[in-house]
Amino acid sequence: MAILDASQRLKKELGLFDVFAVSTGAMFSSGFFLLPGLAAAKAGPAVMLAYLFAGVLILPAMYSMAELSTALPRAGGSYFFLDRSLGPMVGTVGGLGTFLALTLKTAFALIGIGAYAAFFVELPIKSVAVALTVVFMAINIVGAKETTTLQRILVVILLAVLAFFTVQGFIFVFVEQPVAETRSQLQPFLPFGVKGLFSTIGFVFVSYAGLTKVASIAEEVRNPDRNIPLGMMLSLGVTTFIYVAGVFIMVAVLDPDELRSDLTPVATAAEAFFHWLPGQIGLLLIVTAALAAFASTGNAGLLSASRYPLAMARDRQLPAIFGRIGRFKTPTPAILAAGGTMIVFILVLDAEGIAKLASAFQLMIFMLINMAVVVMRESRIPSYDPGYRSPLYPSMQIFGIITSLLLIVYMGWLAIMFTAAIVVICLAWYAHYVRDHVERHGAIYHWFRRLGQRQFDALDVEFRSIMKEKGLRGEDPYEEVVARSFVLDLKGSNSFETVVDRASNKLSTRLPKSAEEITRRFLEGTGMGLTPVTHGVALPHFRTELTDDSEMVLVRSEEPILVPADDPLTEEHEPEIGVRTLIFLVSPESDPGQHLRILAQIAGRVDEPHFMERWMQAPDAQALREILLRNERYMTVRLERGTPAFEMAGKAMKDLDLPTGCLVAIIRRDDEVIVPRGGSVLEAGDVLTVIGDPPDLDEMRSKLR
Structure with missing residues (x-):
């Protein structure tokens, strides 16, 4: 399985607007600047509904x-x-097919730049497209942040011009143009009937296909639980509005016969109501927007296309060279492969027709993606822990599967045959190369387990490694659990059973379970191979219905403690492993995801350089706790005379004026460690461990300066 070390991971540097920009930029190009006229020839004025329904579907x-x-x-x-x-x-x-379809569409978008640029300068279209491909390859190699910086600029230009186009178009249609003329433009509304409308929905569906391209760069997104779904939703909302509003304006302004044969309907419509601008400024604005649209699609397309060979090489479905990360922490060979494929398509093929047919394959991918969610949910793998869950499951997914099939059928036999041809090519590669290099099964095997069949346990191992990389969620009480944890600092030699007994005695003071029952649960889990051991640290754990809060015991031992356990990453079985650190965790049964995320966070801290050296040299129990705390989530405050913090001395905890998100978790007073309550009174010389969100801690630091 592809468990990545730090050198293989991509930088997480993309935020919400980057997600929005990549998604929006990938949608605006031919769908708005080329297709409306062709779509109007199939649906008449109802073409605006085709765009609306496609956005819904x-x-x-x-x-x-x-x-x-x-x-x-x-x-x-x-x-x-x-x-x-x-x-x-x-x-x-899915990987090879989407890669081919994506590079074809992206190549077509770059050819579109040459076509629109011809309004002002006659340049060889294919030469321009090849040159731009090379430029975008260089930008992508330098870094995703640089790529999305360009994407931001292109999308801002595009949206600004299209907003201006929409406002001016509405003014012309609803104020300047006679109402009777507008009505006549919309009649008959469905000249080709409902069947024509449905076939057009499939035809323009490709306009929205770029929405999901952001999934291919999910590894590089900060806070993906929030930024990915929110960015996609914002992008779809903005794009759908501009599509529907813009197409309505084109239908209302242009003669129906002229619209149906026009490959640049946006520019033609703009000339009708930008007449008040001097010279060709109106046309220049639209051509600028078109160039920005095609460039953003080309840039976003190359960015996302390059991640497919990267991911497949990581899984040994392609040669290892495509999985290498270059000096800029970007997948250089994969970017070169994607760009090179695009150049070949530009030079050799008539990309327009093939790019349109590729949308049929994209529909099939969407159908499979909906099936994938059903399989993941029904497999009930504990470490499948999405930060965002699709609403209306499984009705939403079933609806998506059915509509994808129907749209493919409405697109005709040519689209069906093209999709089938790509599938055959991909299956041939699987039989020739992949099958001999990969020993892995999908989550569907876990579903089979529920039906009495087999499962593939290594998948859960990989998902847990992904959880470790993702980290905690904002609502996870990791800092609170660590701050109030018990600490056992052991001298001499101790057996594992003895340590478990002592940890269980501590936990029994907070859990509605006897020490004997807690001991039994820990030993049972360890005996079943459920206690992970990594980097000399053992993590005994279990969940119980008898608590609402997670509790933890930290153990440091002078002498190694022999623990029967498995390594969770290598899955190697060892009879006994000597460890000097044990971290016991008990969590509520009701939230298995949180339990796994806390374990993953501990594992992440243990993975850090020099962890064991710092752990063994820590002077006291509180120092041990602070090693596990995230640096940006806690601060130490000393109530020393002559400092602003000294004003807190003599005050009860409940009377402190702390930022909303801050909590005094521990008070160190001489050799005593105190878990504070509301009535606890601070004294001069106390050392406080304060936990909270980074902005709140920053606010507290500013108050104490």
């Missing part, structure tokens, strides 16, 4: 992608989700 895929991206934020998007849910064979189809 992509919701299941968006929700499913958001859930999978927050559970498994890995480069590769659709490929990674399909591989881990439905298995390597389907993952190969």
Whole structure:
């Protein structure tokens, strides 16, 4: 399984606006600047409804992608989700097929730049497209942040011009143009009937396909639980409004026959109501927006396409060279492969027709993505822990599967055959290469377990490693649990059973369980191989229905304690392993995800350089606790004379004026460690451990300066 070390991971440097920009930039290009006229030829004035319905029909895929991206934020998007849910064979189809479809569409977008630039300067279209591909390759290699910085600029330019176009268009249609003329433009509304409308929905559906491209860069997104779903929703809302409003303006302004044969309908419509601008400024604005749209699609397309060979190489479904990370912490060989493929398509193929057919394959991927969510949910893998869950499950996913199939059918036999051809090519690669290199199964095997069949346990191991990389959620009480944890600092030689007894005695003072029952649960879990041991640290743990709060015991021992355990990452079985650190954790049964996230956070701290050296040299119990606390989540305050903090001396805890998110978790008074209560009174010389969110701690630091 692809458990990544630090050198293999991509930098997490993309925020909410980056997600919005990548998603929005990937949607605006041919769907707005080229397709409306062609779509109007199929649906008439009802083309605006086709765009609206297409935006609604992509919701299941968006929700499913958001859930999978927050559970498994890995480069590769659709490929990674399909591989881990439905298995390597389907993952190969999803990965290679989406890569080919994406590079075709991106190449077509770059060709569109040359076409729109021809309004002012006659340049060889393919030469311009190849040159821009090379430029975007260089930008992507330098870094995702640099890539999305360009994406931000392009999207801001695009949205500004389109907002201006929409406002001016509405003014022209509703104020300047006679009402009777507007009505005549909209009649007959459905000249080709409902069937024509449905076929057009499938035709324009590709306009929204870029919405889910952000899933392929999920590994590089900060706080993916919030930023990915919110960014996608904002992007879809803005894009749908501009699509529907813009197409309405084109329909209301342009002669129907002219619109149906116009490949630049936005520019033509703009000329009708930008006449008040001097010269060709109106046309220049629209061409600028079109160029920004095609450039943003090309840039975002290359960014996301390159993550597919990266992810597949990590899983040995492609040669290892595609999984290498370059000096800028970006997948240089994968970017070169994606860009090179685009250049070949630009030079050799007539990309327009193929790019449109590729949307049929994209619909099939969306259908499989909806199936993947069902499989993941029903497999009930404990470490499948999405930060965002799709609403209306499973109705939403079933609706998405059915509508994807129907839209493919409405697109005709050519689209169906093209999709089938890509599937055959991908299956041939699976049979020739992947099957001999991969020994892995998807989450569907865990579903089979529920039906009395087998499962693939290594998948849970990989998901747990992803949880460790994702870290805690804002509501997880990790700091509180560590701050109030018991500490056992042991001298001499001790058996594992003795240590468990002593830890259980401590926990029994807070849990409604006897020490004997707690001991039994810990020993049972260890005997079943459920106690992970890594880097010389053992983590005995269990969940119980008899508590609402997690509790922890930290143990440091002078002499090694022999623990029968497994290494959770290598899955190697050892009869006994000597450890000097044990961290016992008991959590509520009702929140298994939180339990696993706390364990993953502990494992992450243990993985840090020099952890054991710092642990063994810590002077006291509180220092041990602080080693486990996240640096940005706690601060130490000393009530010393002559400092602003001394004003707190003599005050009860309940009377302190602390920032809202701050909590005094521990008071150290001489050699005593006190867990404070509301009535606890602070004294001069006390040392406080304060925990809280980083902004609140910053506020407290500023008060104490």
